[in-house]
Amino acid sequence: MESNNLPLIKSAFGEDFYWGVSTAAYQIEGAHEAEGKGASIWDVFSGTKGKVKLNHNGNLACDFFNRYPDDLQLMQSLHIPNFRFSLSWPRLLPQGYGSVSQTGLAYYNRLIDHCLELGITPWVTLYHWDLPHALEKLGGWTNRKVIDWFQEYAALCVKHFGDRVKHWMVLNEPMVFTGAGYFLGVHAPGRRGFGSFVPAVHHAALCQAIGGRTIRSLQPEATIGTTFSCSHIEPLRSTEKDERAARRVDALLNRLFMEPALGLGYPLQDLKFMRRIEKYMLPGDVDLLPFNFDFIGVQNYTREVVKHSFWTPFLQANLVPARKRNVPYTLMNWEVYPQSIYHILHQFSQYPNMPKLIVTENGAAFPDQLLDGQVHDPKRVAFLQQYLQQVLRAKAEGVPVTGYFVWSFVDNFEWAEGYDPRFGLVHVDYETQQRTIKSSGFWYRDFLKGEATVAAE
Numbered sequence: 001m002e003s004n005n006l007p008l009i010k011s012a013f014g015e016d017f018y019w020g021v022s023t024a025a026y027q028i029e030g031a032h033e034a035e036g037k038g039a040s041i042w043d044v045f046s047g048t049k050g051k052v053k054l055n056h057n058g059n060l061a062c063d064f065f066n067r068y069p070d071d072l073q074l075m076q077s078l079h080i081p082n083f084r085f086s087l088s089w090p091r092l093l094p095q096g097y098g099s100v101s102q103t104g105l106a107y108y109n110r111l112i113d114h115c116l117e118l119g120i121t122p123w124v125t126l127y128h129w130d131l132p133h134a135l136e137k138l139g140g141w142t143n144r145k146v147i148d149w150f151q152e153y154a155a156l157c158v159k160h161f162g163d164r165v166k167h168w169m170v171l172n173e174p175m176v177f178t179g180a181g182y183f184l185g186v187h188a189p190g191r192r193g194f195g196s197f198v199p200a201v202h203h204a205a206l207c208q209a210i211g212g213r214t215i216r217s218l219q220p221e222a223t224i225g226t227t228f229s230c231s232h233i234e235p236l237r238s239t240e241k242d243e244r245a246a247r248r249v250d251a252l253l254n255r256l257f258m259e260p261a262l263g264l265g266y267p268l269q270d271l272k273f274m275r276r277i278e279k280y281m282l283p284g285d286v287d288l289l290p291f292n293f294d295f296i297g298v299q300n301y302t303r304e305v306v307k308h309s310f311w312t313p314f315l316q317a318n319l320v321p322a323r324k325r326n327v328p329y330t331l332m333n334w335e336v337y338p339q340s341i342y343h344i345l346h347q348f349s350q351y352p353n354m355p356k357l358i359v360t361e362n363g364a365a366f367p368d369q370l371l372d373g374q375v376h377d378p379k380r381v382a383f384l385q386q387y388l389q390q391v392l393r394a395k396a397e398g399v400p401v402t403g404y405f406v407w408s409f410v411d412n413f414e415w416a417e418g419y420d421p422r423f424g425l426v427h428v429d430y431e432t433q434q435r436t437i438k439s440s441g442f443w444y445r446d447f448l449k450g451e452a453t454v455a456a457e
Contacts, residue, residue: 006396008389010450018403019448020082020121021075021425022361024128024172026058027412029088031065035103038094040130041140041181042415045188056418062410062428068111074426074435075409076118078445083120084360084405085111086128086172087161089153096132097149105160112164123360123405124165125227126154126211128172129181129188129415136189141182141200144280150207154214162219169297169360170211173229174204174257186416194276194314202280205260205289212291226261227297227360230254230348231304232340236320241308245317249306252315254347262351263290273314295402297360298348300341302334331365331421336383342390349399358403362387365414365421368438375427375438384440406444410435 006012010019026042046057064071075083089096091104115122127150131140135149154170171177180187183197208226215224233250235242251270259267265286268275305325309318322329328336341362348357364383368375388404395401411424419430425441428434 006392008385008392010447012392013395013404016402018082018358018405019080020084020123020403020405021080021409022084022405022407023064023086023409023412024125025086025088025091026061026128026130027408027414028062028064028085028410029091030058030060030063032057032059034065035107036094036101037088037104038090038096038101039133040088040090041133041136041188042130044133044136045190046413048190051188051190052416053418053420056413056420058413060430061413062430063433064410065107067433069114071410071435072114072118072120074437075120078425078437078441079448080409080444081119081121081448082123082167082403082405083115083409084123084125084169086125086130087157088130089127090130090132090134092156093132093153094134096135096138097152100156108161112161116164121167122165123167123169124157124161125169125172126157127170127207129177131189140189141178141203142191142196144199144203146203147206147210151210151214154211155218158215158218158222162215162222166221167223168215168225170215170224170226171204171208172227173299174201174208174226175253176229178204180416194273198274198277199280201256201274202277202285205257205266206285208257208261209289209291212293223294224291225293225295225297225355225358225360227299228254228258229299230344231300231302232337232343232347234303234305236305236307239308242306245308245315246306248315249304249317249319253304254344258296258348258351260289261291261293261296262353264351265289293355295356295358296348296354298341298344298357298401299361299407300344300359301330301332301362301364303337303340303343305335330383331367332417334364336364336386338383338386338390340390341387342394345391345394345399345401346397349394354400357399357401358405359391359401360403360405361407362404363407363423365423368411368422368427370427370429370436373436375436377438377440380438380440381443384444 178200182200185192235246251267322335411422411428427436
């Protein structure tokens, strides 16, 4: 594996590098009907038979809603200084707009205050996929009114929490929640086809920028970012058809939301089938799409290898699964390819006026077993070490990467995969809600204390 000559030690990243862990409200909170919370699209989707593996749902999840004091204490014991979590839109606005839940506000006030009491800095994501179901009944992300609804929600959050929250992320992985939720139908709300996908993309891209402007107007000193799922894309063969197919997949997965945010517009040159987005663009929208973010959240797990496929509609490209390529892969069937994060960091840093980059998610799901009160997960330890080595390599070459957050702090509800894949540094027994720190959690603790060193490869 290509690497740098620097040993993997915390001090090599510099004193002002942000270290943390990430989670999301629907995946850990549970309490799906507590204290007047409205239903989210994931409450409805996971409650529909056959939508989620083994018919799992997030009704209880990790019961973080009730157990957050103990979980934050555990986080502090692991010397984790920054905690990325999301706010649940329907917990704060049960109908999506209008009437505000005072108990929802009180909950997040308690959570934020407790973080600060323990010396943990909150990094808040406004939207991590749990749209209020009441809004989905009005069209959800396909309804242009979502811009007003989202603006109201963002303003509410900043007004109530901005005195203590200084780091914000607007959207989590818009390509995933529009693509999986409104085109493929495998995530909530389960819609399929271009008729839903295209307007959802445009409205999410507008909300991405308008959310940033809303935060900036109310809290000028805030550090504002948004996050993108991104995979390093390579053609299967060095043929013109495979290379063109790889360019189209890269444009769809890595560029579709990034480039409008940077003022470059949609990458329609490489995605000709997305030209129908222009019919949803009103006068002035071109100027509404960009926002001067303080950082971009990079969420990378793997690479994708692409081949030309004449029969695949729109993209004329297929991903070649890791298992077919005889390479190591995780429980999510994602290839373990540490160089992917190095290549993505470099790719994004090439954009003009690119702000700082922060790895806001990186991690792996492996088959963990609780034996004699312990969870040994050497594959996850190796994964984190190898990917971090590549982050350090990119940083040493001048890429402006300034932070790294592990996905995830605790095992949790993994969307359509249910509770099967475990990403956590901390094991959760979902029957008893018992927490057990894994070997990876202890390694991360020692690394953050400056006690764990890995020699350069």
